[in-house]
Amino acid sequence: MFTRHFEFWPERLPKTLPIPESTIYDNLEMTTKRYPNKTAIVFYGTEITYKQLHSEVNKLAGYLQKELGVAKGDRVMLYMQNSPQYIIAFYAILRADAVVVPINPMNVKDEVAFYLSDCDAKVAIVGQELIQEIEPCFEFTPLKQIIVAAYSDYAQTGLDYTVPPAVAAPKERFESLAIIDWNEALTAGLEADPSKATCDDLCCLPYTSGTTGKPKGCMHTHKTLQSTLLGGIVWSQSTPADIGLSTLPLFHVTGLQHNMNGPISLGSTMVMMTRWDRDVALKLIDRYRCTRWTNISTMVVDLLAHPNLKDYSIDSLKMISGGGAPLPEAVGQKLLELTGLRYVEGYGLTETISQTHQNPVDRPKMQCLGVPQFDVDARVVDPVTLKELGPDQQGEIIVNGPQVLKGYWNRLEETKNSFVMIEGKEFFRTGDIGRYDEEGYFFLVDRVKRMINAxxxxxxxxxxxxxxxxxxxxxxxxxxxxxxxxxxxxxxxxxxxxxxxxxxxxxxxxxxxxxxxxxxxxxxxxxxxxxxxxxxxxxxxxxxxxxxxxxxxx
Known part of the structure; x- marks a missing residue:
């Protein structure tokens, strides 16, 4: 077990964390019992309570089961932008004991067809602006039925800030009998069957970006998701009083876990943006007194480049964190000077459903992945010989932990090649070149495939x-x-x-x-x-x- 970082472990935090043996849907149900009238989502002027969120999740789950025939283990594609409907659909699919397949809304017809065919999804829940990309797939994929949502159903008009065109667009009508209106599904009055899901059941199938070949579905269970959402909450010492600015896309594992599943488990409030807009972000932080913002570094770069930044009050922010790419040191220094906050970076993959590493909140390092989080054993090895390397030696990062995927969907050979046994433990090969310092903090050097040989x-x-x-x-x-x-x-x-x-x-x-x-x-x-x-x-x-x-x- 890699323990070099234990000397710098945050005070008062355990080094191991028991993972709930409940489902992700159970988190919403319990939070609703605790805080039924608390605001769960703020979406362009509309506030939705946990009670309303829970009610609509169950109505949609009943429709999926009773009208569309969705059964335990079936894959259901979720293809839309950030919206209340995204959250409702995600939890409704889980309530129906099915598997969510979250897809990037920037994907176009051929890409969507690949995902539908690869995971054998017969039902999709889709934003109306994306219908033109998925409707042609009826002809040559397993897809049989679509539930279509208009984001404007949940947004206010006449706001004093810009609303994305997809959110402002009025509801469209579609002629195809295979395309079902969102409100029709909710008002059908169909009750979901009792859930039979367990913590070890497959619940989410996010796809890798495909930067090293065709995208691969990463098989995640309720338990792997519980691992990183709970780990994120405990590590950052978040509370139900927190108000998070949700700017990351929810199809992406960092957004999924830290902008949606974590807050819902905790009972905090999500101030949601469909598309990144630094003017709107600043206004929302100021208006709703947001306390936390998990992002990607390019958003921080953009926000700090705003010429009128000092006109907004952002002193409510108590933590700014992110991953996906290191924050440039110069930008991190500017953030510290302006806000008094150090950027807290983490590291993870689609295969690990978000973080395996995070910086200690009180002792972060710039351009640093952080230290292995709860119950994670991370090593650096030679990519060819797999020999374990020491401090400041560059090699491939490998990880063992409760959040690691169970395998790639229908890719037995690629699954086998992605793991290696060391000291009797199975480690996942990340494909990332990194190193760790004398204190056990990990740093990213680059992707294995991206090296330039000059x-x-x-x-x-x-x-x-x-x-x-x-x-x-x-x-x-x-x-x-x-x-x-x-x-x-x-x-x-x-x-x-x-x-x-x-x-x-x-x-x-x-x-x-x-x-x-x-x-x-x-x-x-x-x-x-x-x-x-x-x-x-x-x-x-x-x-x-x-x-x-x-x-x-x-």
């Missing part, structure tokens, strides 16, 4: 990006490798300039880089962009930029 020197793009963020004109940066006749590969940086960056030249960025990093790491090519391509969860899509560069040389 004249025989290994260049990790994330390291170069983190240095570029220290330049006063850089708002966002993404580094890739491009072919070079002499070096084999060379380093190219795509950069979005901030409001101070007007007039900054490519040559200036390169010259500055030579002063701040080793010569072999310096970007030889710099290209300015208005914006970088982002995933639905806010991650910079480096692979998309890589593919565009590769197309140029074909």
């Amino acid at each position: 004249s025989g020197f290994k260049v990790w793009p994330a390291e170069v990006e983190n240095t570029l963020y220290k330049h006063p004109s850089v708002q966002n940066a993404c580094v890739i490798g491009v072919p070079d006749p002499r070096r084999g590969e060379t380093v190219k940086a795509f950069i979005v300039l901030n409001s101070q960056g007007k007039g900054t030249s490519e040559e200036e960025i390169i010259a500055w880089s030579k002063e701040h990093m080793a010569a072999y790491k310096v970007p030889r090519i710099v290209q300015f962009l208005e914006e970088l391509p982002m995933s639905g969860s806010g991650k910079i899509l480096w692979r998309k930029l890589q593919e565009l560069e590769e197309e140029k040389v074909k």
